[in-house]
Amino acid sequence: MHDIRALRDAPEAFDAALARRGHAPVSADLLSIDAARRARIQAAEEARAAQNAASREAGAAKGRGDEDMFLRLRALVTEKKAEVTRMEEAARAEDDRLTQALLSLPNLPHPDVPDGTDEADNVELRRWGTPPELAFPAREHFEVPAAAAGMDFAAAAKLSGARFVVLKGAMARLHRALAQFMLDVHITDNGLEETWTPVLVREEAMLGTGQLPKFGEDSYQTREGWWLVPTAEVTLTNLAAGEIVEEAALPRRMVAHTQCFRSEAGSAGRDTRGMLRQHQFEKVEMVSLTTPDASAAEHARMTDCAEGILRRLGLAHRTVVLCTGDMGFGARRTHDIEVWLPGQGTWREISSVSTCGEFQARRMNARFRPAGGGKPEFVHTLNGSGLAVGRALIAVVENGQTEDGAVVVPDVLAPYLGGKRRITPEGELV
Known part of the structure; x- marks a missing residue:
């Protein structure tokens, strides 16, 4: 939210x-509402x-x-009291108009x-690492036999519809191992x-981080x-x-592994095959609260934390800074x-690792x-995936696939898989 x-x-x-x-420009309209609000407040004070x-x-x-004289003045008191009530109600109406208008506006981008x-x-x-050069035609994750044996999209469709999956056997265990490793x-x-938090929240929580009011259709109620x-990030x-909080208590750095839910209303027709874009998925999410002077360094630190997971998994990756037209609603830099x-x-x-400045903190009054x-x-808030668990599973499967349809998993996951490092084409962990 912005400061008028x-x-x-x-x-x-x-x-x-x-x-x-x-x-489009909005300042003239906002300042007009603000002027009307202030005029009503002044009129109420005068009355x-x-x-x-x-x-x-x-x-x-x-x-x-x-x-x-007493009766005339008493009538005037009654008249002015009613006028005060009318002006206060009018001021509240203008204040609500202004608040709703400000809540609908995205964060301002950082100058750089x-x-x-x-x-x-x-x-x-x-960039880090080199994409593997496979000696055979690469398959997508849902086509790799080792993974396909443990990904049941038909069963999920029977239970819930499209964009869901049932994971079984080695795939379910690999998915859990990735989340535990990240944590x-x-x-x-x-x-x-x-930190362990609820996945059901009140409307004001969604409002605080910017999911509402603009993007209500992308979430479930x-x-x-x-x-x-x-x-x-919301919780x-x-x-x-x-x-x-006292400045000495900052930065506050948290991480949570949760189920996440998105209607994907704005992504109709995109990535409809496989696990890439699901209505229900899991993430290991990082959130930091810090002072304004430290937020740029914290953004770099959080980005490195997310990149570090991929480095340990041996997965080639690149990091980009999003342009102004591709950033999320609440982000100042991503x-x-x-x-x-x-x-x-x-x-x-x-x-995605974003710094939001005071945009979210102002909405939720966090100081x-x-x-x-x-x-x-106001504190500065930052958030980032560390990582999206399902997408990490996809990356491990596609990068670790072999010509015979097996999957070789990264060594760092072996302790979470009972020392095993390979999933056979039949879906067995060995």
């Missing part, structure tokens, strides 16, 4: 920053002052026995984010605090009003909602980490008290 005071100070700069994201003055004069008239309209304009920062690395080596989280970040998938012959996103004293300030 900052918009008042520099409306042209605000519109220019939004224009980088392809958004209240007149009401108080008339009340005092009525008391004086009553005291000196001037009944006619490249301009662009879509993923073609993203800028590569670096262990982040907790033991990267210093993140493991229960009949009771709860929302199913699209990512643990981890909202742990700070309404709080004021690094996408893309893993090489031989079956598709291309790079595919496996993690810190500076060590040197002074007024509380």
